[in-house]
Amino acid sequence: MPLLTALHEAADLEAAVTAPDGSLSRHELLDRAGRVAAEIAGAPIVAVDATPSLSTIVAVTGALLAGVPIVPIPPDAGVLERRHILEDSRAALILPDFIPLNPGKSEVSAALVLYTSGTTGAPKGVVISEEAIAADLDALAAAWQWTPDDTLVHGLPLYHVHGLVLGILGPLRLGCRLIHTGRPTPANYAAAAGTMYFGVPTVWSRIAADPTAAKALEPARLLVSGSAPLPPSVFDGLATLTGQSPVERYGMTETLITVSTRADGERRPGQVGTPLPGIATRLADESGAPLPADGETIGHLQVTGPTLLDGYLRDGGVRAPDLVDGWYPTGDVATIAPDGWHRIVGRASTDLIKTGGYRVGAGEVEDALLLHPAVREAAVIGTPHADLGEQITAYVVGDPVTEQELIAFVAERLAAHKRPRRVRHVAELPRNAMGKVQKGLLSSD
Structure with missing residues (x-):
């Protein structure tokens, strides 16, 4: 046929x-x-x-x-x-x-x-x-x-x-x-x-x-x-x-x-x-x-x-x-x-974060961040950390809100080890033609 x-x-x-x-x-x-x-x-x-x-x-x-x-x-x-x-x-x-x-x-x-x-x-x-x-x-x-x-x-x-x-x-x-x-x-x-x-x-x-x-x-x-x-x-x-x-x-x-x-x-x-x-x-x-x-x-x-x-x-x-x-x-x-x-x-290379002996999915943290009224978009990656191996780092697009407020917001909703250690505000997230966030382009410094 x-x-x-x-x-x-x-x-x-x-x-x-x-x-x-x-x-x-x-x-x-x-x-x-x-x-x-x-x-x-x-x-x-x-x-x-x-x-x-x-x-x-x-x-x-x-x-x-x-x-x-x-x-x-x-x-x-x-x-x-x-x-x-x-x-x-x-x-x-x-x-x-x-x-x-x-x-x-x-x-x-x-x-x-x-x-x-x-x-x-x-x-x-x-x-x-x-x-x-x-x-x-x-x-x-x-x-x-x-x-x-x-x-x-x-x-x-x-x-x-x-x-x-x-x-x-x-x-x-x-x-x-x-x-x-x-x-x-x-x-x-x-x-x-x-x-x-x-x-x-x-x-x-x-x-x-x-x-x-x-x-x-x-x-x-x-x-x-x-x-x-x-x-x-x-x-x-x-x-x-x-x-x-x-x-x-x-x-x-x-x-x-x-x-x-x-x-x-x-x-x-x-x-x-x-x-x-x-x-x-x-x-x-x-x-x-x-x-x-x-x-x-x-x-x-x-x-x-x-x-x-x-x-x-x-x-x-x-x-x-x-x-x-x-x-x-x-x-x-x-x-x-x-x-x-x-x-x-998500992708094993970017969305499975191994931090302090725990395995954390980036998507779960992103979903928690998106519950905050000031956050319109969120992307989470693991970045190098001397003690934890990787720390959870979040990039958010939205209205002004302090880093500590967002960290505490996630900690109230997920296990403590799943909270971001760093939150960075950006004007936009890098995306490809299909709308996927290109996490490899997010800065890890």
């Missing part, structure tokens, strides 16, 4: 795909994508300048029809990042303008190669198969009751899993309408009249701060948040203003989406639900030994199932991922409750 099932089999819909530069019916999209496919047939791999536009959607669709792996390039990529992606992928040409390149030999069988930054080194090309994408979209369709009757609205970048795989390929496989708003502003979301909305926490925070826009989303049946933790205050604000709590989910480029709240199930602030059908998860300690799913113990999250990457692009081929007995080590730390609900603490 082809990945883009609805494109081939569903009835034609006028304005099936809408972007800031126009709309296409399914037949029009298939016709334009078919012409792209004919032009690039036989190419080993191609890149696309992934602007939020119909041209990007047509290019990606055409590459999939041709069976040619496609590499999305962020439109805001700097000169060095762009050069690295093109040289590392060995793309033969750049769509949508069919700009020829001089690639080396490339032997890759995949649907997408998505470049993602790790903790060190240049971005790595993650090789994802059609089978993995199909398995993930079908599992999400079941979890979210996603049907052809839906209209999906989002304004997310088209070079990540969230905006591209879920936000573009999802409608083309499942048959629903798609409206890409260009920019994910509260006004654009409010005007779109969708049944499903995708957003990152920054988007939902701005909507929760705009009661008029939030009220306009009340008729929608599903508000989905992902790509970064959603602050409980935003979760509660959306529930109050729209009449429904958002659905949260968890995933990463290498695994696609693996854990989610269900459309017809409970929704808990600060938690991302249970594994999707076909997915299994487990926790391990630093030595790889299993940890209990008791809702309290923080461990390294490992995932297995049909949505895993094929590997990483390397020297024109694919290097298999480093699995642990078939399990993918996500690099994230989490807790799993006895009922299977997951709480993502």
Whole structure:
């Protein structure tokens, strides 16, 4: 069965795909994508300048029809990042303008190669198969009751899993309408009249701060948040203003989406639900030994199932991922409750703080800080400390409030060892295009 099932089999819909530069019916999209496919047939791999536009959607669709792996390039990529992606992928040409390149030999069988930054080194090309994408979209369709009757609205970048795989390929496989708003502003979301909305926490925070826009989303049946933790205050604000709590989910480029709240199930602030059908998860300690799913113990999250990457692009081929007995080590730390609900603490490298013999999750401290009326945003990291090993250091955006007041505020709500030792006020937190705080850019001096 082809990945883009609805494109081939569903009835034609006028304005099936809408972007800031126009709309296409399914037949029009298939016709334009078919012409792209004919032009690039036989190419080993191609890149696309992934602007939020119909041209990007047509290019990606055409590459999939041709069976040619496609590499999305962020439109805001700097000169060095762009050069690295093109040289590392060995793309033969750049769509949508069919700009020829001089690639080396490339032997890759995949649907997408998505470049993602790790903790060190240049971005790595993650090789994802059609089978993995199909398995993930079908599992999400079941979890979210996603049907052809839906209209999906989002304004997310088209070079990540969230905006591209879920936000573009999802409608083309499942048959629903798609409206890409260009920019994910509260006004654009409010005007779109969708049944499903995708957003990152920054988007939902701005909507929760705009009661008029939030009220306009009340008729929608599903508000989905992902790509970064959603602050409980935003979760509660959306529930109050729209009449429904958002659905949260968890995933990463290498695994696609693996854990989610269900459309017809409970929704808990600060938690991302249970594994999707076909997915299994487990926790391990630093030595790889299993940890209990008791809702309290923080461990390294490992995932297995049909949505895993094929590997990483390397020297024109694919290097298999480093699995642990078939399990993918996500690099994230989490807790799993006895009922299977997951709480993502964050990245092991930045969000698991080892202080004075204790293991503290940064997210728990951030949530406590956000309860203070003067704090609008918070990021917590561990910084070197001669006695404790690491001390808990918080960076906050908000109204003037003393360091000692915030330290005492957290100490009243959490165990004493979880209180920040330092609190620093900043004008803004560094974030990437998906709204994730880039904690590596926070000063540790």
